[in-house]
Amino acid sequence: MKHTREFIEKLVRNELHELPEAIQTETIKKLMKYNNPRLSTEKIRKVLKRIKTEYEESQVEAGDAVxxxxxxxxxxxxxxxxxxxxxxxxxxxxxxxxxxxxxxxxxxxxxxxxxxxxxxxxxxxxxxxxxxxxxxxxxxxxxxxxxxxxxxxxxxxxxxxxxxxxxxxxxxxxxxxxxxxxxxxxxxxxxxxxxxxxxxxxxxxxxxxxxxxxxxxxxxxxxKDGEVKSLSRIGVMKNKSSVIMRMAFEETMSILFHAAIQGMVDELRGVNENIVAGIPINQGTGNRDIKLRFRY
Known part of the structure; x- marks a missing residue:
C-alpha cells in the first residue's frame, strides 16, 4: 500500500525540521515520485536520516576561508x-x-x-x-x-x-x-x-x-549590494573601507597617497590588512572566538 502525501509530508517535517525548507520540499517531491508498496516507513526513516547526516557533514566550519x-x-x-x-x-x-x-x-x-x-x-x-x-x-x-x-x-x-x-x-x-x-x-x-x-x-x-x-x-x-558589480577595483573593491585592502589589490600608490592626505585609519579587520601588518588573520586557526555553542 502506498503512503499518502500527508503521511510523507508529516514524516519529513518531523525528521528534517532543522533543515532548510527547500531541502524538505525537494525530499517530499522525491519520496512521492518513488512512492510504492515496497517503500516501508522504516526505509523512509533511513533515507531521511542519511539526508540529515549528509547535510550536517557538508556544512562549512566557522572560520573557513571560503x-x-x-x-x-x-x-x-x-x-x-x-x-x-x-x-x-x-x-x-x-x-x-x-x-x-x-x-x-x-x-x-x-x-x-x-x-x-x-x-x-x-x-x-x-x-x-x-x-x-x-x-x-x-x-x-x-x-x-x-x-x-x-x-x-x-x-x-x-x-x-x-x-x-x-x-x-x-x-x-x-x-x-x-x-x-x-x-x-x-x-x-x-x-x-x-x-x-x-x-x-x-x-x-x-x-x-x-x-x-x-x-x-x-x-x-x-x-549583494542590489546591483551587479564587477570583481575589480571599480566594482566590489571600490566601496571597501580598508585602505590596505584596496592598496593591495590595484593602484597601490594612488590609493595610499589619497589615504595619507585624508588621514584615513585602517582598523585591520580583513585578511589582506592583517597579512601586511604581520598579524594572525581572523580565519582558520586564527579565529579563536566562540561563534556558536553546539548542543550534543
Missing amino acids: GVIAAQSLGEPSTQMILRTFHYAGVSFGHTTGGLQRVQEIINATWNIKYPRMRIVLDGSRNPDTVLKEIQEVRGIKLAQYNQDEGVIYTEGSNLREILKIKGVNTKRTTTNNIREIEQILGIEAARQSIIEQLYDIYQSEGLNVDIRHIILIADMMT
Whole structure:
C-alpha cells in the first residue's frame, strides 16, 4: 500500500525540521515520485536520516576561508580553458559563447559583450515562422535560427526588452547571455541566477567539474549590494573601507597617497590588512572566538 502525501509530508517535517525548507520540499517531491508498496516507513526513516547526516557533514566550519577556496577552485580549471580556446578558431555559433573570455566578461560585469546571444522559447500560440520573421526585424538581432526539435529560436545579437513584447514568445523561459540587460529588465535576482547558470554551464561544457557553491559565492559577492558589480577595483573593491585592502589589490600608490592626505585609519579587520601588518588573520586557526555553542 502506498503512503499518502500527508503521511510523507508529516514524516519529513518531523525528521528534517532543522533543515532548510527547500531541502524538505525537494525530499517530499522525491519520496512521492518513488512512492510504492515496497517503500516501508522504516526505509523512509533511513533515507531521511542519511539526508540529515549528509547535510550536517557538508556544512562549512566557522572560520573557513571560503573566498580563497572558491578562487582556487575556479581559477585552476580556468587555466585549462586557455589551452582549449585555440581549438575553436573559426567557430561562429558554438564555443564563441563560452571559454575563458566569456568567464572574464561575466566576472567583469561587461556592458558590451563580444558575442550577445538569446535563447527564445516559443509558447506554441503562433506559427514559428511568423514569430521568427518578427524577431529578425528587431533592432540588435543580427541572425535568428529556429530549432524545430526544441521549439526554440537562437539568435546572434540581443534585445530582451523588445523580444518579450512579441506575441508567441514564452516570456518566463526566454533569456539572454547579457547579464546587464537581465539586470535592467528582470531585476537583480534574475541577474544573480543568470551569473550562476552561465558560469556553471561554461565550466561543464569544457568538461571541468566545479562545485556550484563556489560559483554561488561569486554571484552573491557581485550582487549583494542590489546591483551587479564587477570583481575589480571599480566594482566590489571600490566601496571597501580598508585602505590596505584596496592598496593591495590595484593602484597601490594612488590609493595610499589619497589615504595619507585624508588621514584615513585602517582598523585591520580583513585578511589582506592583517597579512601586511604581520598579524594572525581572523580565519582558520586564527579565529579563536566562540561563534556558536553546539548542543550534543
